[in-house]
Amino acid sequence: MSLLEAKNLSYSVDGKPLVADASFALEPGSLTMLVGPNGAGKTTLLRLALGLLKPDTGSSSLDGMDLSNMSPPQRARKIAYLPQQRPLVWPQPVHDIIALGRFAYGAAPSRLSDDDSAAVSRAIAACNLEGFEERPADTLSGGELSRVHLARALAAESPLLVADEPVAALDPRHQHEALKIFASAATSGRALLTVIHDLSLAARYADRIIWMRDGRIVDDGTPVDTMTPEALRAVFGIEARVEKTADGGLALEIVGPT
Amino acid sequence: MRVIGSLATGLVIAVLLSLLLGSVPLPIDRVLAALAWQASDGDQLVVWQIRLPRALAAAVVGAALGMSGAALQGLLRNPLAEPGILGVSATAALFATFVLYFGLATAGPFVLPIAAVAGALLATLLVAAAALRNQSVVTLILIGVGLSSFSAALMALLMNLAPNPFSLADMVNWMLGTVANRSLDDLAFATPFMLVGIAILLATSRGLSALALGEETAEGLGLNLKTQRLGVIVGAGLSTGAAVALAGSIGFVGIVAPHLVRPFVRYDPARLLIPSAILGALLLVLADIGVRLLPTDNELKLGVVASLIGAPIFIWIASRRRLA
Numbered sequence: 377m378s379l380l381e382a383k384n385l386s387y388s389v390d391g392k393p394l395v396a397d398a399s400f401a402l403e404p405g406s407l408t409m410l411v412g413p414n415g416a417g418k419t420t421l422l423r424l425a426l427g428l429l430k431p432d433t434g435s436s437s438l439d440g441m442d443l444s445n446m447s448p449p450q451r452a453r454k455i456a457y458l459p460q461q462r463p464l465v466w467p468q469p470v471h472d473i474i475a476l477g478r479f480a481y482g483a484a485p486s487r488l489s490d491d492d493s494a495a496v497s498r499a500i501a502a503c504n505l506e507g508f509e510e511r512p513a514d515t516l517s518g519g520e521l522s523r524v525h526l527a528r529a530l531a532a533e534s535p536l537l538v539a540d541e542p543v544a545a546l547d548p549r550h551q552h553e554a555l556k557i558f559a560s561a562a563t564s565g566r567a568l569l570t571v572i573h574d575l576s577l578a579a580r581y582a583d584r585i586i587w588m589r590d591g592r593i594v595d596d597g598t599p600v601d602t603m604t605p606e607a608l609r610a611v612f613g614i615e616a617r618v619e620k621t622a623d624g625g626l627a628l629e630i631v632g633p634t
Numbered sequence: 635m636r637v638i639g640s641l642a643t644g645l646v647i648a649v650l651l652s653l654l655l656g657s658v659p660l661p662i663d664r665v666l667a668a669l670a671w672q673a674s675d676g677d678q679l680v681v682w683q684i685r686l687p688r689a690l691a692a693a694v695v696g697a698a699l700g701m702s703g704a705a706l707q708g709l710l711r712n713p714l715a716e717p718g719i720l721g722v723s724a725t726a727a728l729f730a731t732f733v734l735y736f737g738l739a740t741a742g743p744f745v746l747p748i749a750a751v752a753g754a755l756l757a758t759l760l761v762a763a764a765a766l767r768n769q770s771v772v773t774l775i776l777i778g779v780g781l782s783s784f785s786a787a788l789m790a791l792l793m794n795l796a797p798n799p800f801s802l803a804d805m806v807n808w809m810l811g812t813v814a815n816r817s818l819d820d821l822a823f824a825t826p827f828m829l830v831g832i833a834i835l836l837a838t839s840r841g842l843s844a845l846a847l848g849e850e851t852a853e854g855l856g857l858n859l860k861t862q863r864l865g866v867i868v869g870a871g872l873s874t875g876a877a878v879a880l881a882g883s884i885g886f887v888g889i890v891a892p893h894l895v896r897p898f899v900r901y902d903p904a905r906l907l908i909p910s911a912i913l914g915a916l917l918l919v920l921a922d923i924g925v926r927l928l929p930t931d932n933e934l935k936l937g938v939v940a941s942l943i944g945a946p947i948f949i950w951i952a953s954r955r956r957l958a
Contacts, residue, residue, distance in 0.1 A: 452856025459850040465711045466846055466901035480856035484840050485902050
């Protein structure tokens with residue numbers, strides 16, 4: 377049985393469909409990436425699939441249970457969600473922000489069980505944030521802040537992690553480090569779904585890519601099967617060269633817009 | 635916890651100090667004897683009927699406003715949110731004045747508190763609905779200013795139409811805010827609303843922590859946003875309304891107290907609530923002592939002093955915000 381199963385999700389605002397008839401399922405142990413041009417409906421699809429937005433039609437289920445019948449904490453213990461917008465208002469210490477990842481387990485920054493503290497420490501270590509624990513959030517660089525949010529999501533240690541553009545603000549080194557964390561989480565049996573704009577990173581790290589355009593899922597499969605010059609032209613409107621590398625991966629070179 | 639301890643100690647000392655002040659000079663041993671029911675009838679009357687109600691009124695009003703401010707700031711994710719700034723106090727005062735004006739307050743002791751609470755709830759609901767629809771901080775403050783001005787305009791209208799100088803003086807008292815001449819009965823009718831409000835706010839505290847990361851993340855963390863919003867709105871409405879019923883409109887306590895406490899609780903909106911309430915109480919008790927010590931012909935109103943101190947601090951906080 378799939379961990380998360382989204383069936384025929386549709387959602388429109390003022391008669392304009394943002395997501396139309398989208399279905400997909402996520403299996404444990406795989407890193408799935410959602411790609412598509414700006415405005416394709418990726419974030420809306422994530423929110424629909426997570427039950428944060430009520431679909432016009434269709435449904436989403438987690439472990440076979442309809443998400444709309446689950447309480448927010450029940451859902452949050454299964455899914456950690458890292459949204460695209462991560463506004464902070466208070467200059468809280470890094471440790472306390474990451475500790476909020478344990479919220480669904482009844483924890484608060486001032487009240488962490490031993491399990492919670494251990495999970496927070498593991499997340500801090502995974503995101504290379506040792507030594508930053510007491511730094512106020514407003515003294516961090518954009519990249520450091522992104523890693524703090526990532527650590528917050530990892531601290532939940534949930535079976536499914538859904539992230540909306542988690543590496544957008546990161547430099548190349550930290551992009552690769554973050555995606556390596558994702559890949560190893562997948563190897564250890566978790567399911568991950570992440571929106572990403574950098575297609576080379578998608579080609580390099582994804583087990584599977586879901587392609588979206590104009591609110592619809594237009595393709596779904598491994599990078600090798602789906603990342604073709606034709607797909608890149610049709611979905612993104614770009615000319616690109618795609619070549620298989622010796623180690624079985626893909627080398628992608630974007631030439632320019634069509 | 636250390637913050638709470640020191641603030642609470644400060645509050646007890648301030649309340650004792652305020653019992654020493656008044657037109658009849660009473661040394662501390664006679665005040666303590668009166669508190670223990672061991673003094674002359676005259677001393678006991680002064681302490682139990684005049685000074686203690688006044689000090690307690692200042693304390694509970696400060697506590698209710700301090701905690702409401704802290705909770706509203708957590709919900710709206712804005713350090714400038716406060717019952718006074720958002721027009722909640724002004725609307726509550728308007729409703730209270732309204733029942734006074736039409737002589738409805740004589741119908742029963744709970745009429746006035748209920749009217750003030752209704753006004754506060756209405757205003758909190760309006761402002762929160764607008765704030766949550768439109769995420770802009772500036773819009774929120776502007777709506778609050780608009781609501782305050784509108785309530786003030788309606789209040790001015792009532793004053794304009796006031797039938798006699800006595801009702802006019804009554805209304806001025808409401809607008810300026812004071813805890814002078816409060817009785818233990820007044821306290822008894824207002825504090826139940828306050829206690830319920832404070833209890834509701836405390837129940838929302840963990841959710842306020844989650845909201846520090848934004849509404850979308852908080853929802854993802856498993857917070858029920860609707861319940862959370864409703865809790866803070868009802869809790870802050872009840873506490874602020876009851877505070878206004880007891881003391882009229884007193885501004886800025888709800889902004890100054892949380893602001894001063896925040897660095898001592900690691901900026902955690904949950905841990906902010908209780909110390910903000912205690913500091914709010916302490917500030918108002920001290921301000922009320924100040925009001926009585928200042929050698930003016932007419933005793934200054936507590937709300938006037940609170941605004942004189944609070945408004946510049948508000949401007950200072952607004953100009954020094956670090957995170958967007």
